[in-house]
Structures are given as C-alpha cells and as structure tokens.
Amino acid sequence: METETISFGTDGWRATLEEFTTPRVRMVGQAVATYLTDEGADAPVVIGYDARESSRGFAEELARVLCANGFDVLVPERDRPTPLIAHAIVERDLAGGLAITASHNPPEYNGVKFIPDDGAPALPEVTDAIADRLAEPDPLPESEHGTVREVDLATPHADAVFDLVESVTGTADLSDADLAVAYDAMHGSGRGTTDAVLERAGLSVERLRCDRDPEFGGGAPEPAPENLEELIDRVTSGDADLGVANDGDADRIAVVTPERGYLDENLFFAALYDYLLEDASGPAVRTVSTTYLIDRVAEAHGETVREVPVGFKWVAEAMADGDALVGGEESGGFTIRGHVREKDGVLLALLAAAMHADEPLDDRIDRILEDHGTVVQDKTSVPCPDHEKARVIDDLGEGIPDAVAGVDVEDVNTADGFKLLLSDGSWLLVRPSGTEPVLRVYAEATDEERVGELLEAGEELVEPLV
Known part of the structure; x- marks a missing residue:
C-alpha cells in the first residue's frame, strides 16, 4: 500500500524522492485536512517550503488538497525557514502549518512536517492521528473550496525576533559593537532571512553561499565543521569577528569563534544559558544526548535542568510544562522563553551576535570551563x-x-x-x-x-x- 512507506519519525516524514512522491504527499495533505476537520479547526493553514528543487511543487500540491477540503491556505512568496512557519501559526492564530523540507539531508531527499496550532513540533499523538487518516484526496464541492493567499512571513518574524532580543539584552541595535559577522546559508532557506536580520541589527555581514542552489553545491546543507571550512577560515584568520551558519531550513545554528573555530554546540548552549541567567531565571531543558555542562551552569545559579528524549518536540513539551528559560539539543537547535517553542536558527543568529557583542564568546566559555570543568x-x-x-x-x-x-x-x-x-x-x-x-x-x-x-x-x- 502507498501508506506503508509514510512514517513520521523524530521530525516529520523524510525520504528519498523515489519514495517521497506527489501521490503520497497528497495523501499526507488529506490526512492533515481530515485531522483538522475532526478537531473542529476551521482557521487558515500556512504551508511553507525549503530551497530544494521539488519543494515548491510539493507545497502547491498540499495547498490544493487543503483548499479542496475547505481550508484557506497562506503561502510565502519564496522558500523560507521552518521557524518562520511556526511563528506565523501563533502570530496569525492559524489552525496549523505544513513545511516541505528535508532539513540537513542531501538534495535527493525531501520531507514534510506538520506543526500544530501552538507552533511547537507535533507530538506523537498528533502524528499518529494523522498517520491513521492517510488516504487519497477527498475534495468537497468546488463551491466549498478555500483560497490560497501569498503572505510575508519574514517581516513579522524579524519584528518578533528583534523585540525578544531587545527584551533580553536591552537593545537589538548592535551597530555600536562594530562587529563583522560572516554568515553561511549553505544555499538554504536562511539566505535573505538570517543575513537580513543581522544586517538590520547594524552588523557588517559577509555573505557566503547565499545564492539559491537546490543541489546545495553537491553536498548536504548540514552545518558540520567539515562543511564550513570557508566560514571557519574567515573567522579564525581575523577577517570576521564571528561566524554563523544555518542548516537547509534554518531551524538550527552553527557558530564559529576566533579562538575555537567551529564552536561545539554543547559549549554554545552552556554560554547561551549562562548569558540568559545574567538577567533572568528559569530552568533549562536539554535532550539526553546534550552535555551535563548545562546542569553545572544551572546548579551554579540555583536552577534545575529537565532531561528529555532526543527530538525537539520533547524539548518544546517540557519547556511549556516547566516555564523553561531555554531549551536545546546538541545538534544546534534552540529556542528561548517568549518565542515559539520551535528551534529557530534565525533568532539564535541574532542572539549569538548580541552575546558576542556583550562579551567575546570565547572569553565566556573559557570562564564557564574554568568554573565547571572541561567537557x-x-x-x-x-x-x-x-x-x-x-x-x-x-x-x-x-x-x-x-x-x-x-x-x-x-x-x-x-x-x-x-x-x-x-x-x-x-x-x-x-x-x-x-x-x-x-x-x-x-x-x-x-x-x-x-x-x-x-x-x-x-x-x-x-x-x-x-
């Protein structure tokens, strides 16, 4: 059966294009429409997509199915980061959203994820309910079809990011810091989004791989050290003060510093939490694969840490349960209190720059390791x-x-x-x-x-x- 190849893993369904086909994507669309209808939802749905060659077409197929089931659909004008979709759901009070993306996987993959009305990753009871409803499209009479409207997802998200960073740091205007930031989009959806936010903050931005290439230069848009050699060289040679990269759909971040080069995501998490705790309080949520250094930072500030299974859906759930200050995972996905409970590499790029402007990241990490031991x-x-x-x-x-x-x-x-x-x-x-x-x-x-x-x-x- 067609449905047997569709399975929702840690973050949606991903597969090679041999399996990730238009008929199956349409079945997912019908399953989401049926699920939302059964839940009594009637607000619009947002559908976004990443920079892959096939992604826009798949998003259009989803839009047709949702519209044929009576839902109005909002779409961005181009490929945009997944966190912008999550933010739009909450900001516009939508029924939910869908993202066509295979994130950091190679170009021969694609994927789809459903984001519920709270903007956080779908929990298993939701994805199981959708999987149970997989079926061929079942359109309503044409008179009952919804509409498709193109909207700007970037500006409202950028405004929210600036407001949040300003509330954390006192200002989102970093022009006085005189920082040069190198940004590597890896040909993904962060281009024109993350770099635009950094530039709006008054930073000097050098753009690397900020052109759209559906083949991602022949590799995978995975911001691992071996894939960021030029970015690392720009920062460690002194041509830039800080380096930032996003994965293919820009929900994750990689940071490069002058002394360490590629900054281990665990160390960045510890620095982020330590920074936030200067003017705020609250527990942290980390995945089981993330460093215990977070626990040591928490203990030093009289805070606690909640450990959850791998998968940002578990981080998001625990953040809501415990009013956590920050949540993150060792693979570079983070969010903070006051934002949507979905990892956001755009927000974190601006936060990383603000942290570095306040105190060089290498200095902060040196102090953390001196206080809490090397990890x-x-x-x-x-x-x-x-x-x-x-x-x-x-x-x-x-x-x-x-x-x-x-x-x-x-x-x-x-x-x-x-x-x-x-x-x-x-x-x-x-x-x-x-x-x-x-x-x-x-x-x-x-x-x-x-x-x-x-x-x-x-x-x-x-x-x-x-």
Missing part, C-alpha cells in the same frame, strides 16, 4: 536498517555491561535508547536515529582521548547486534 563530547553512527532498530535496542538492553572502557557503569537512563552513566562522570549513549538508518553513539568525558575510547567501546557493543 568534551562526540558522536558516531553505526549503520542499522530502520526495521532492525527496535530489536537491536532490545538486545542491547539485555546485555548492558558492568563496565565500559574500564570504568564501572553506575546507572542506566532509558529515556531514549540506553545512556550508561559511568562512575567517573562520563557517559555513553546508544539510541536509534529518527531520521536516518543508523544507530547513534554519543560519549562525553573530560578529554578527547577518553571520548574516543568510549565511542570505540560503544561501537563494539552495538555492531555485533546489528
């Missing part, structure tokens, strides 16, 4: 077919070792896969990826050599089970 984290992947992931994790659970790389296992966290907490304060995590046919292996310790040993031990644990 190093890394990860690797073990290939594993999607249909085998559950079995492998089950098998792993039946054979948890007493020690890993010569250190005793003190506790086991099963919030998401298996996180082995070791007696020396280090940890090893094995969990199934929600977006790729792999098992992720993460490790954290006090130095790179120890992290390498833990990752090797993790691979040795997992590989025989696959």
